Every structure is written in structure tokens, then in C-alpha cells.
Amino acid sequence: MSLEPQLTAPPAPISPNKRIWGRRASAVAGFVATVFLTFLGLLAITFFIGRVIPIDPVLAVVGDRATNAVYEAARVQMGLDKPLVVQFFHYVVGVFTGDLGQSVSTGRSVAEDISRFFPATLEMATIGIIIGVVIGVPLGVIAASGQGSWVDQIIRVVGLLGYSMPAFWLGLVGLALFYARLRWVGGPGRLDIFYDGLVSPVTGLILIDSLLAGEFDIFWNAINHLILPASVLGFFSLAYIARMTRSFMLDQLNQEFVTTARVKGVPERVVIWRHAFNPIRVQLITVIGLSYAGLLEGSVMIETVFSWPGIGNYLTTALLNADMNAVLGSTLVIGAVFIFINKISDVLYRVLDPRAR
Amino acid sequence: MSALLSVENLRVSFPTHRGRVEVVKGVSFELGRERLGIVGESGSGKSMTGRSILKLIHKPGLVTADRMEFDGVDLRSQSEKQMRAIRGARISMVMQDPKFSLNPVMTVGEQIAEALVTHEKLPRREVNERILAMLEAVRINDPTRVAGLYPHEVSGGMGQRVMIAMMLIPSPELLIADEPTSALDVSVQAQVLDIIDDLVTTKGMGLILISHDLNLVSRYCDRILVMNSGVVVEECAAGQLERATHPYTRGLLAAMPVLNEQREELPVLDRTQWAGT
Amino acid sequence: MSTRDWLLEDSPTSRWQANAGRAYRVFTALLRNPLSVLGGVIILVLILTAIFAPWIAPYSATGQSLGNRLLSPSGEHWMGTDELGRDIFSRVIYGSQITLTIVGLVALISAPLGLLVGAIAGYFGGWTDRVLMGFTDIFLSMPKLILALAFVAALGPGINNAIIAIAITSWPAYARIARAETLTIRNAEFIQAVQLQGANPVRVIVQHILPLCTSSMIVRVTLDMAGVILTAAGLGFIGLGAQPPLPEWGAMISRGRTFILDQWWVATMPGFAIIIVSLGFCFLGDGLRDVLDPKSEGK
Numbered sequence A: 001m002s003l004e005p006q007l008t009a010p011p012a013p014i015s016p017n018k019r020i021w022g023r024r025a026s027a028v029a030g031f032v033a034t035v036f037l038t039f040l041g042l043l044a045i046t047f048f049i050g051r052v053i054p055i056d057p058v059l060a061v062v063g064d065r066a067t068n069a070v071y072e073a074a075r076v077q078m079g080l081d082k083p084l085v086v087q088f089f090h091y092v093v094g095v096f097t098g099d100l101g102q103s104v105s106t107g108r109s110v111a112e113d114i115s116r117f118f119p120a121t122l123e124m125a126t127i128g129i130i131i132g133v134v135i136g137v138p139l140g141v142i143a144a145s146g147q148g149s150w151v152d153q154i155i156r157v158v159g160l161l162g163y164s165m166p167a168f169w170l171g172l173v174g175l176a177l178f179y180a181r182l183r184w185v186g187g188p189g190r191l192d193i194f195y196d197g198l199v200s201p202v203t204g205l206i207l208i209d210s211l212l213a214g215e216f217d218i219f220w221n222a223i224n225h226l227i228l229p230a231s232v233l234g235f236f237s238l239a240y241i242a243r244m245t246r247s248f249m250l251d252q253l254n255q256e257f258v259t260t261a262r263v264k265g266v267p268e269r270v271v272i273w274r275h276a277f278n279p280i281r282v283q284l285i286t287v288i289g290l291s292y293a294g295l296l297e298g299s300v301m302i303e304t305v306f307s308w309p310g311i312g313n314y315l316t317t318a319l320l321n322a323d324m325n326a327v328l329g330s331t332l333v334i335g336a337v338f339i340f341i342n343k344i345s346d347v348l349y350r351v352l353d354p355r356a357r
Numbered sequence B: 001m002s003a004l005l006s007v008e009n010l011r012v013s014f015p016t017h018r019g020r021v022e023v024v025k026g027v028s029f030e031l032g033r034e035r036l037g038i039v040g041e042s043g044s045g046k047s048m049t050g051r052s053i054l055k056l057i058h059k060p061g062l063v064t065a066d067r068m069e070f071d072g073v074d075l076r077s078q079s080e081k082q083m084r085a086i087r088g089a090r091i092s093m094v095m096q097d098p099k100f101s102l103n104p105v106m107t108v109g110e111q112i113a114e115a116l117v118t119h120e121k122l123p124r125r126e127v128n129e130r131i132l133a134m135l136e137a138v139r140i141n142d143p144t145r146v147a148g149l150y151p152h153e154v155s156g157g158m159g160q161r162v163m164i165a166m167m168l169i170p171s172p173e174l175l176i177a178d179e180p181t182s183a184l185d186v187s188v189q190a191q192v193l194d195i196i197d198d199l200v201t202t203k204g205m206g207l208i209l210i211s212h213d214l215n216l217v218s219r220y221c222d223r224i225l226v227m228n229s230g231v232v233v234e235e236c237a238a239g240q241l242e243r244a245t246h247p248y249t250r251g252l253l254a255a256m257p258v259l260n261e262q263r264e265e266l267p268v269l270d271r272t273q274w275a276g277t
Numbered sequence C: 001m002s003t004r005d006w007l008l009e010d011s012p013t014s015r016w017q018a019n020a021g022r023a024y025r026v027f028t029a030l031l032r033n034p035l036s037v038l039g040g041v042i043i044l045v046l047i048l049t050a051i052f053a054p055w056i057a058p059y060s061a062t063g064q065s066l067g068n069r070l071l072s073p074s075g076e077h078w079m080g081t082d083e084l085g086r087d088i089f090s091r092v093i094y095g096s097q098i099t100l101t102i103v104g105l106v107a108l109i110s111a112p113l114g115l116l117v118g119a120i121a122g123y124f125g126g127w128t129d130r131v132l133m134g135f136t137d138i139f140l141s142m143p144k145l146i147l148a149l150a151f152v153a154a155l156g157p158g159i160n161n162a163i164i165a166i167a168i169t170s171w172p173a174y175a176r177i178a179r180a181e182t183l184t185i186r187n188a189e190f191i192q193a194v195q196l197q198g199a200n201p202v203r204v205i206v207q208h209i210l211p212l213c214t215s216s217m218i219v220r221v222t223l224d225m226a227g228v229i230l231t232a233a234g235l236g237f238i239g240l241g242a243q244p245p246l247p248e249w250g251a252m253i254s255r256g257r258t259f260i261l262d263q264w265w266v267a268t269m270p271g272f273a274i275i276i277v278s279l280g281f282c283f284l285g286d287g288l289r290d291v292l293d294p295k296s297e298g299k
Helices: A017-052 A057-062 A068-077 A084-096 A110-145 A150-164 A167-181 A206-212 A216-253 A256-263 A268-305 A311-320 A324-352 B046-053 B080-086 B108-117 B124-137 B143-147 B156-168 B186-203 B214-220 B238-243 B247-254 C003-008 C015-031 C034-056 C088-124 C126-140 C144-155 C159-186 C189-196 C201-238 C249-259 C264-292
Strands: B005-016 B019-031 B035-039 B062-064 B067-070 B091-094 B174-178 B206-211 B223-228 B231-237
Touching: A017 A084, A017 A324, A017 C126, A017 C144, A057 A068, A110 A150, A110 A206, A110 A216, A110 A268, A110 A311, A110 A324, A150 A216, A150 C201, A150 C264, A167 A216, A167 A268, A167 C201, A167 C249, A167 C264, A206 A216, A216 A268, A256 A268, A256 B156, A268 A311, A268 A324, A268 C144, A268 C201, A311 A324, A311 C144, A311 C201, A324 C144, B005 B046, B019 B046, B019 B231, B035 B046, B035 B214, B046 B067, B046 B091, B046 B174, B046 B206, B091 B156, B108 B124, B108 B143, B108 B156, B124 B143, B124 B156, B156 B186, B174 B186, B186 B206, B186 B214, B206 B214, B214 B238, B223 B238, B223 B247, B231 B238, B231 B247, B238 B247, C003 C015, C015 C034, C015 C264, C034 C088, C034 C264, C088 C126, C088 C159, C088 C201, C088 C249, C088 C264, C126 C159, C144 C159, C144 C201, C159 C201, C189 C201, C201 C249, C201 C264, C249 C264
Parallel strands: B035 B206, B035 B223, B091 B174, B174 B206
Antiparallel strands: B005 B019, B005 B062, B005 B067, B223 B231
16 A cells, blocks of 8 residues: 555666767767758848848948949959859858958958957957856855855845946946046056067967967066956856856755755865866856857957957947948858857767766 | 663654644654554655654754663764764664665665665775675676676666665665565565565564555564554554554554455545644 | 626626736736836836926937037036037937837737738748748758847848838747647637638638737736847947937947946936836736736746
8 A cells, every 4th residue: 555656667778888889979969950951041131131131232242432343343253243142152152161251451361351450359259258167166056055045145236237237338347447437447448558469479468379489478468368257257247157057056955966965075166166066067068158158249349449459349339430341251250160069069968978878 | 671762752754834834743662672663654754764764854854852871872962973873873764765765876796885884994805795695695697797787777676676785785784674565566565675674684683664555564674563643543563553542543454455355345444533733 | 886896796797807817817917016016107108208208308308509518417417518508308208209110010020920920920830831830940950049130131221121120020929829829729619610610721820829929928028028028229329220319228238338438327328218118018918928828938
């Protein structure tokens, strides 16, 4: 006899190692397929934006000050006399061979411009995400383990501010306070003017290039300029990461195996970090990936504020000059990186978690 | 037989929007180095009783008792740090479902090792030997392979044997088994209980077996407490269950099907017969 | 029978009574959460400010007075004046009209669109589902702000195009939710009963499925409004949203950039308005979620 229904647990299958590799291979294949499809979708959207919406795409590319001859040449060069499908095909082929067209404002090819500007964005977003992870993850863990405590309240407020504060505004306030008033950090730009161009770009990342050249003054100056914009970006990723970490940790701390650890007499610190935190590391990778992708996007606004010579600044300048090739090229690159980071953190999740194998 | 554990007037309560609600309402019992069964339906407070002995009820839950002594130690006055030295090492607990109670991202071996090294500093080789010996003691045939597996790679029955190994490896004096077999297939339930019974008897430990299954408890225990709505309604030796007097126990016994059944339908508990619910 | 009894009736006699009772229960549950009350009050104040702006604002939003350029905050000008001598407080007050318009229109365009796409995909399943959701997923995996920027670039700057661009980038999230909800109710017995009575798919979706998706949709839309406000302000800041002399908050911050080092108030004041209004939507959204859709917390 029984007072409760019998809960029968189906025996878990014992998976041999061979199967793990099979699953991984199919995960990677699925990854490549979805990335490719999403990327095609992105191309379709940018194609649509660039060639279909504008009443006169030629004008959008050459600008309204172009002469008739230039206009006609551009029209033929863009293949606008051909059907849309053919145009799209040419567009896709062009993009995959690295041809994003010419920028009317810089006079260089868009691909060349982007490769010149992208490292600055990458450098800033990377420092930003490091700040976000190094502060956000421990804050989230502490908040969850002392639910309702003051750290928990701070996380709540920071999290909400992260959702409701304009990044460009925080950047401006930061400049007014830490640069103009307190003189703690460097102003807009990547370096002080008299250091500009002293280090030859190897990687395009000034922090690394200056170290390679042994120019420690420049290295410090670069950090001085980088720290504020990166901190502003870091604040937003911190808000998001801490909030998600807290929520994941609360889920874990309610699990039976955490009680098991306590039954064993394991110290609370170990309960929290080894038993509750370890299982969420893989989930956190996804969150960090998403946050990193979001920072690349957020850097568009921040770069405008800090006159940061990155792809975001390039994009906004192009927007104001109606330089459509540059706009679409940078949209495409930021979108592609965004998609790639998104999807790869998704795949990492499936490959790294022992439960998902 | 000197008392290993004595509990007097244990109360556990939780706040709700309608004020504090008591889920354990003044439970008292004594336990020697014997096997005590606590039976009751879900919500009767039996699991809360088990967990409050280990002081595992966290805020906002509140535990009070007039007496809660384990081997002369007053559990009520123990700090969290002192409790950690008792948990696992002296009082341990096997939980219901190995699917949820084993850490999914640590191997079986790592989890058993943790239980041991938390309380004893031992060289790596000795730890490994003790783990393998313990896994053998819970009748796992190829302990070396099993120690390297993750919990989702073992069956429910094996998972529960791993759980038992983990809880018994520091040689505690009291084991609380909270519904240790209710998540398992019927075919492996007896096997798991036999292992617990065997180890508890040979090591001379105390056992509190918490279950909703009256049959099972009367088979594996010396003494039985019947709980209902947070109160102990019946206490008797396992062999004397048929002479139980409380209407709740009688009702449970009457609802038990027998092999050569004569009745048209099994009677349903008539809850109006006893007070306090 | 008092009104309250009528509202809390366990077996309502009309659909109207049931709906009113439900609204009343949601409302009282919201009142128990101080933060959602605060959020509600903020949004109410925003709406009232927008309606009564001409009476609240002490000065005109566009009237220039070059003699009063860049005055710091004082009793005369609570938030100071900008580079054309316009009273910033008055401009912020008038700006609430623009913000409310953007938020309202984006919600009115994107939520029904997403709802419809998601419900159709979920109801019909099969290839319809795969095509519609494939499309939705492509949009979802793209950076919203960048996409909105590109759309505005092609459509041309201005507040209307900004609204369209934001709406285009926000519907996919709603389509996902509507599809998930539709999948859970598609095979419910009451839907089968309606189908057996001979209702066509349009009627089933519009009359029976969409109403059941609304509560999770309301929660999601409210929570998203903070993001919409930030995106709109961002477009305004870059110069692609509302055009001068419109007192749009993002554009006002952009004007203040030049003076940030000395006249900090020009850029900071509109920012506080953005933060307060966004927080209001966050608070209210959090509260609504706890009441209407408690299982989705933390997602």
C-alpha cells in the first residue's frame, strides 16, 4: 500500500564516448547551417534596406551633388538595370569576396575602412566585457547567496538602471565628471594628440601595439583614454550579467544537490562556489557572449560620445553623410559578428555541459 | 540503551500571508542505536522533522524545541560551524531522488571524495581506496568505472547506492533516510533498503527511516512513529502495528490491500474521526 | 450587493463582469507592490504632463531668448537654459508628448503585428510555422539598434521613420511569445469545440487565441518600453530621430554635448527625464509580470 503515487525514474542511458563525438559533430554542422542561413537573412535585409527602400539607390550611394556622368556610371556599376534577384545574387557574391563597395565620404573601399576602424571597437568592447564579468559575476553570486541583503538591493537597482539609462548620457556625465571636473581620466579619442601615430599599427589594438613597441608612456596614455568608455560599457554588461548570475544562482541554491552538499558538512563557501556556481558556468558563457555582442552594438553610441575612432563612429558619420555603402557595410559587419557570437555561445553550451552530452 | 538522539516538543513553522503556519507541532521522540520509522502522508511534517535535526531549515522557516540532543550535544545551541562538523561526519541523510540530489556536473567519485575529505584529511591514494571500498560495500560491481561517471550516466537505483556510499563514507552514527526509495523502480527498492539495513546493522548505527509506506517501514524498522498534520499520532513497536489504536493508523491499516482480498472496494480514510485536522 | 462583491463574484454572469473582475483583481494585486505603484504613478504623471504641457510648462518650448543663453539652474529656470536661451524644464515637459507618441505608436504597430505572425505560425504549424519563424529568428538574432539605424538611414531622418524603424525591429520578440502561447492552447478542448462548430481559422485565431495571448503580451510590451525609449533617444542623439527644434529628449542631450564640460545641465537634465520614465515602465512591467505571468521571471 502506498499513500503517494510511486514516482518511477526511468534509468538514464549510459552513453559511450563515441556518441559524444557524434553529437558534437552534428552540433557543429547545425551551427554552420544556422549561421549561414541567418547571415543570408542579414544580407537580404541590408540588400532590402540599401536597394529597395530608397526611391533612388544610386543617389543614396553617390550623393546628390554627383554629376550626371558619375550618376550613370554608378547606375551601371551597381547593376540596377538587372532584375532584383540577379542584383541580390551579385550583392551576395560581392560580400563573400570582401567587396562592400566604396565609401563616398572617405574615398576608400568600405572593407578597408572597416578593417581599419574595427580594432578600436574590439579593444573597447573587450575591456568593457572584462569589467562586466569580473565585477558582475561575483556581485550576482553574492546577491543570490544573501537574498534580500544590501548587496542584493544594490544589484536590483543597478540592474534596473542598466535597463533604463541611455548609454550615451552616462558617457557624457562621465566625461563631465571624471575628465572635466576631476581630471582622473583622459578625454575623448584613443590617445592624447601628441602621441597620435607614434606607434605603427600591428594588431590595431593600441594596448598591444604600444607594448610590442616598448612604448610604455603610450600604453598608459591609451589606458587613460580607454578606461572611461570601457567602464561605461562595462556598467551595462555588469548590470545584465549580475542580474542573470543572480537568477541562475537562485535556481541552483534551491536544488536538492545543494542540500546534499550541506548534509555532507561542506562549508557554505564551497557549497556556493563548487556546488551552485559550477553548474551555471556554461549558462554564464551564453550570457557573457550575448552581453559581448550587445556591447559591440552599444559601442555605436559610446563611440560617438567619446570620438572613438571605431566602427560605431564610422557608422554614425556615414549615416549623417548618407553614405549608404558605408552604412550597410558596417551594419553587415556588426550584424555578422553579433550573430556569430550569439550562435557560438549557443553551441558552446551544448558542447561544454556534461548534462547536454 | 542510552539515547543517541532525543527530541522534545519540536516545532517548525513557516510564514505565509496569513501568518505563521506550523508544519511540525510539538513532536517528541527518543532514539537509541536502533531503527526508527516515521510514517505519514505528504505534508505530515515527517521530512521537516528529519531536516530540522540537521538544522537544515533556513530562514524564514523557524525551528524551536524544548530539547534536541544528539549524543549529549545540544543541537539547538550549536553554531553553524559546529553543525558542519556534525553534518556528514556524525549525522547524515540519504535523500529522495538521486536525479536531483546528486550534483550533475561532478563525477560520482568526486562527490563521494568530497564527503570524506571534508571531515578527514587523508592522502589521495587512501581516499581513492576508501571510495572504491565504499562503492563495493553498496554492491557496485565495477567501482572504478562508476566513480568516473556523471550522475546522469547512472540508473536511479545505482544513483541511490552512490548516495548511500557518499553519506556513509565518513562513518556517521546516525543516518536519516528521507524516502530513500520512493523515486526508484519497485524492482530495486528492496535492494537499496537491504543495503541500508545491512550497513546500519553491521556498523551499529541509528537509523531514522522516513517513508509514506507503512509496509516497508514495518519490515525494516524496530519502532514506528505515525505522523499526521505535524503531530505524532501513534508510537509502537514494528511488530505490534496491528494493535494500533489511533483512528488514523487504523484507517491506514484498513486501506491496505491483502493478497486474498474479499472486500469489494478498499475503504477511504475518514478524516473526521480524529481531532486536530 | 456592493460593487466589490459584484467584481469578486466567483461565478460571473456576463463576460463583461468576468473581465471587470479580473481587471480588479490584477489592480489590487498591483497595489500590494510598492514599486509597481511607483511605476504606475510615473507613467500616469507622464501621460498627464503630455496632455497638460501647455499649462504646466512656464515657458514656450521653442521660444528663443538669446539674452538668457546657458543660464545655470535657478528659481527662474529650474533646469537652466540652453544655447538659444530656451527654458530646459519647459522643453523637457513638452518632450513628454514626443516620448509618449513614440512609445504608443511603436506598441500599437509592433505588438499586433507580432501577435498575428506568432498566432498564425503556431496555429497552422508545418511549413507556415517554419517559414514565419525562420524569418522571425533571423530578425531576432540581429542587433536591434544597428538595424533601426540602417532603416532610418534608408527611410530618411525624422520622428515618423524612427517610429517605423523601431517597430520593425521590435515585433519578432512578440511573435515568439504569441507562438509559444498559441502552441499551448491550440489543442485545448475549447478550441476543438469551436472548430467542430465550424468556425474558420480566422475566427478561431482572432476571437479565441489572440485574447488569451494578451496578458503575457502586455507584460512584455511594458517591459520593452524602456528599451524603445532608449532607442528613440539614441536615434535622436545621433540626429536621425526627431529633428530640431522639436524638444525630443535624446536630441536635447545631443545639443548639450558641446557644452558638457562647462554647462553640464544642458545635457544632463533631459537624461534624468529619460531615466525616470524608463524606470517607470520597468517597475510597472515587473509588477505586471509578477501578477499576470509569474512563471517567466528572470527571462
